[in-house]
Amino acid sequence: MFLVFGWSLPAPSLLSSPGFAQGVPGQVRFPPTRSDKEDPRAPKNLTGQVVDKEGKGLAQAVVHLKNKKTLEVKTHIADAEGKYRFAGLSPEADYAVHAEYRGAASPARTVSMFDERKDIYLVLEVDTTKP
Template sequence: MSLIRRIRIVSGRHLRSAMLLPGLVVLASTAVSLTPVAHAQAAQPRTVDGKVVSGGQPVKGAVVHLKDTRTLAQKSYITAEDGTYRFAQLSSTSDYEVWAESNGKKSSTKTISSFDNKSSFNYTLKVD
């Protein structure tokens, strides 16, 4: 094979590779630009709020517990005059349990799943 023919074959291969390169750069930059958007949507913080009642009346001073079922970490909130409570900045990738206690009585436990895509939850906890 002559030297000129070899140069043409090698040059042709490099030319085809060079023609594909801009397309690969565009695909790679598109994938990189989409990643932060998808991550930001998944990382949206959650809130849990509501009221503690007994006999239909708000309970002042009830203790509301919020438990992360993965890490077993717990937070507590003491209700206000109107029986309200609020937990904010909760992870959307954790599962939670929330319940209230007052005067030796305990409410039923509400669960929040990481598979639920809502960002806020409102529960009335009854300690009857």
């Protein structure tokens, strides 16, 4: 045990034992910072599929996406497999998304600004048995 400026330090042999940080003397490693990850201000992408109760894709379903901050609404018609895509969404806004198919609609889902994923995938289920 050594006494340095009023602090007691373990003997040098203990510093090299398991449980103590190993590395180059004088070098300090810090955990990755937020800037080392994806840019949180980068636009988001929303993709997904519109399906019926059995999980079958609904071609030509209309998907509505509403920016809750600006109230802007975008629509997309699902492809032959029921898939849809909205690109370039603002990371600083919440969105409401739902699908319509032959008079029936899916429940509205929310894409939150607090969801830090850049690519979000949502399945929208429409009950086609209801008129």
